[in-house]
Amino acid sequence: MRDGFSGTLLALFAVFAPLSLLSFGGGNATIADIAHQSVAVHHWTGDREFADLFALSRAAPGPGSMLCALIGWKAAGVPGAIVATVAFYLPASFVLFVVAKVWGRWRGSVWHQAVERGIAPIAAGLFLSGGLAVLRVTPAGLAAWIAAGLATAALLYWPKLHPMPLLIVSGAVFGLIDLLGVRL
Amino acid sequence: MNDGERPAIADVSFGTLFLAFFRLGCTSFGGATGAWVYREMVQRRGWVDERLFLTDMALGQSMPGSNGLKMALLVGLRMKGGIGAFTAPFAMLIGPLVIILAIAAVYGRIANIPGVDAVLDGVAAAVVGLTLSSGISAVAQGTPEPAAIAIVALTVLAVGILGWPMLPVFLTLAPISIALAWMQARRQPRAP
Numbered sequence: 001m002r003d004g005f006s007g008t009l010l011a012l013f014a015v016f017a018p019l020s021l022l023s024f025g026g027g028n029a030t031i032a033d034i035a036h037q038s039v040a041v042h043h044w045t046g047d048r049e050f051a052d053l054f055a056l057s058r059a060a061p062g063p064g065s066m067l068c069a070l071i072g073w074k075a076a077g078v079p080g081a082i083v084a085t086v087a088f089y090l091p092a093s094f095v096l097f098v099v100a101k102v103w104g105r106w107r108g109s110v111w112h113q114a115v116e117r118g119i120a121p122i123a124a125g126l127f128l129s130g131g132l133a134v135l136r137v138t139p140a141g142l143a144a145w146i147a148a149g150l151a152t153a154a155l156l157y158w159p160k161l162h163p164m165p166l167l168i169v170s171g172a173v174f175g176l177i178d179l180l181g182v183r184l
Numbered sequence: 185m186n187d188g189e190r191p192a193i194a195d196v197s198f199g200t201l202f203l204a205f206f207r208l209g210c211t212s213f214g215g216a217t218g219a220w221v222y223r224e225m226v227q228r229r230g231w232v233d234e235r236l237f238l239t240d241m242a243l244g245q246s247m248p249g250s251n252g253l254k255m256a257l258l259v260g261l262r263m264k265g266g267i268g269a270f271t272a273p274f275a276m277l278i279g280p281l282v283i284i285l286a287i288a289a290v291y292g293r294i295a296n297i298p299g300v301d302a303v304l305d306g307v308a309a310a311v312v313g314l315t316l317s318s319g320i321s322a323v324a325q326g327t328p329e330p331a332a333i334a335i336v337a338l339t340v341l342a343v344g345i346l347g348w349p350m351l352p353v354f355l356t357l358a359p360i361s362i363a364l365a366w367m368q369a370r371r372q373p374r375a376p
Contacts, residue, residue: 025350026347028215034258036254053288058304060287062280063250064215069281070288080287089277090350092249097269100243100261114369118362122330123245124238124323125339127218130251131315132344134215134308139301144309151313159227163220166310167213174306175299177221 008076009083011042016068018085023092026130028064034071044075091141146173193262194231201263202275204229205256209276210283214304214311217252217276218244219318225259227321232259234325241322246354253277328367335361 015037038044053074057067061169065088072084085086106112118174131148140146147170154166196204204224212220218241225231232240237255240262241317260272323336335357342353345375 010271020359021248023248023250025220025245026249055301055304055365056288056310057284058215059300060280060284061211062209062277062284063217065218065250066280066284069284072309073288074283078285081281083282089253089273092247093253093273094253096244096247096249096257097261097266099247100258100269101266103243110369111366114366115362116242117332117369118365119242119246119358121204121323121335122339122361123242124319125336126245126343126354127241127251127322128215128316128319128336128340129344129350130218131319132340133347134312134315134357136347138305138308140305140309143216144305144312147306148312148316151310152316152320153313155223155313155317159321162228163223163310163314164211166212166313166371167307169305170310171303174309175303178302179299 005076009079012072012075012080012084013043013087016072016084017091020088020090020092021095023065025126026065028130030065031067034065038071038075042075047073049074072130143174143177192233192236194229196231196263198264198267201260201268202271204231205260205272205275206279210279212252212276212280214307214314216311216315217250218255219311219315221255221259221313222318223254223321232262235323236262238322238325244333331364331368332361335364 016034019033019037022033023030035050035054039047039050053070054067055066057070060066068084068088069081072080074080076083101109103112111147135144135148140147151163151166151170155161155163208220208224222237226237237259240255240258242256244251247254253276256272256276257269260268260270260294262268264271323333339353339357342348343350
């Protein structure tokens with residue numbers, strides 16, 4: 001029994017730590033892999049249950065990839081949740097920390113500046129692309145593009161505005177449209 | 185933009201830093217936590233200036249990991265050194281972890297309640313607005329040169345619109361963009 005439990009914790013670590021180091025473009029890039037590993041390979045959740053956990057992770061605050069905490073919880077309770085979370089965030093954070101420290105050492109040299117200034121626009125482009133990727137796959141279609149456009153305009157116009165009111169209004173409007181059965 | 189008026193990094197206490205990231209973690213609904221960090225720490229609190237955030241974003245986007253936690257780590261590192269780099273992502277993660285486990289323990293499932301999916305789609309759409317507005321104002325403040333704007337547009341076209349995988353796009357554009365920045369740095373001696 002004890003062996004089975006620590007075996008599960010080890011397996012959680014072995015699944016999430018490599019994914020951490022492969023999650024280029026943010027945690028969401030790994031969701032398909034997380035699904036494959038936890039449903040097909042390790043049977044920590046069923047298909048349906050995975051969809052429920054995914055919905056739950058979307059409804060809660062924090063990084064979308066908090067999904068891994070829920071998988072860990074299903075597989076091995078609270079210790080499982082902690083192991084999965086640490087495994088998913090620690091390796092990538094450690095690598096970033098080391099690179100940031102080493103990189104910072106050359107600050108001020110011409111080539112360092114050129115690399116930083118050269119990568120900055122690509123980083124900004126990838127950042128923007130992350131938003132567009134959400135719109136490309138959303139089931140809400142045109143309504144999502146309109147809501148995103150309005151929110152973008154409002155946030156640019158009022159730089160100090162807290163985003164929360166916009167989230168609440170947009171969520172409420174979408175919920176209402178759905179309950180009234182209107183299709184856009 | 186002029187360095188004399190406001191320091192590039194605000195001097196706040198360790199506890200204030202912890203509480204700010206803890207609060208941010210607990211309120212950052214809808215994903216896109218990188219945009220949440222920008223909104224809160226750069227635009228609303230003004231703790232880190234736009235240009236520093238943009239260079240950190242360049243480093244962060246080149247590395248794996250959750251965008252929000254990467255930016256929390258880099259902002260923490262700027263503000264409080266190594267201990268800040270540990271504290272900021274931890275503070276941002278601990279609240280959501282407790283919240284999500286509490287919800288999971290109580291409900292177990294949320295997917296069957298009517299309307300929930302639609303509400304979450306609406307929240308996600310507004311958060312796309314948060315991402316786009318953060319990206320746009322970071323570009324507007326940080327890289328006004330035409331060449332840089334063109335690189336932003338190419339990246340958005342390839343990854344955001346055509347849906348190409350990001351790593352090959354990054355590896356193709358990076359040398360070009362760095363060469364352009366290098367040439368520009370040599371043409372105009374040195375920015376103050």
